Amino acid sequence: xxxxxxxxxxxxxxxxxxxxxxxxxxxxxxxxxxxxxxxxxxxxxxxxxxxxxxxxxxxxxxxxxxxxxxxxxxxxxxxxxxxxxxxxxxxxxxxxxxxxxxxxxxxxxxxxxxxxxxxxxxxxxxxxxxxxxxxxxxxx
Numbered sequence: 001x002x003x004x005x006x007x008x009x010x011x012x013x014x015x016x017x018x019x020x021x022x023x024x025x026x027x028x029x030x031x032x033x034x035x036x037x038x039x040x041x042x043x044x045x046x047x048x049x050x051x052x053x054x055x056x057x058x059x060x061x062x063x064x065x066x067x068x069x070x071x072x073x074x075x076x077x078x079x080x081x082x083x084x085x086x087x088x089x090x091x092x093x094x095x096x097x098x099x100x101x102x103x104x105x106x107x108x109x110x111x112x113x114x115x116x117x118x119x120x121x122x123x124x125x126x127x128x129x130x131x132x133x134x135x136x137x138x139x140x
Contacts, residue, residue, distance in 0.1 A: 001047060001088045005060045007039045009080050010073035017073040018042075020084075022058045026072060039084045044091035051088065093135070 009032065010017040016035040018027045025042045029035025050057050068079040104125065106114075114121050130137055 001051070001057065002086065003057075003060055004083045004085045005043055006063055006066055006081055007036075007084045008066070008068060008071040008073070009035055009039075009082060010071065010077045011080075012073075012077040017076060019071050019073060021066065021071075022061050036082075036084055040086055041091075043084065043086045044088050047086065047088040048092055048095075051092075057088075090136075 005020060005022055008019040008021065010019070011032075016029045016032060018029060018035055018039050019025070020039060020043055023043060023046045025039075025046060027038050027042050029038040047057050063081065063083075066081055068074065068081050071079050073079065104121070106121070111121075114124075129135075
């Protein structure tokens with residue numbers, strides 16, 4: 001799932017405090033670049049968790065409905081609202097690298113040919129699924 005969520009960033013003397021209202025997420029970052037990374041990571045973790053639990057993922061709030069002065073950290077520094085893009089599918093491909101066993105039925109003659117050609121059937125199946133689904137190859 002790809003989406004763009006509004007995030008409140010509050011710059012303090014020492015760091016940037018982060019609030020993601022749609023998910024009740026609070027975190028922090030060292031600087032703005034790190035804060036955006038932290039917000040994206042926190043949202044993607046939450047989305048993957050909700051997907052795994054078959055729970056609905058909140059739709060992004062409209063910017064017009066948010067006020068920087070209403071944020072949890074509003075009194076701690078200067079707060080700005082910005083948008084952070086997420087891709088929970090890409091995030092899942094990065095973090096969920098464990099292998100799972102699947103039974104695959106092949107005609108005996110095809111299995112014979114693959115074995116004698118030294119072909120890794122699991123690898124070919126992975127590549128075919130990635131191609132068929134139009135996915136990017138993960139960078140392990």
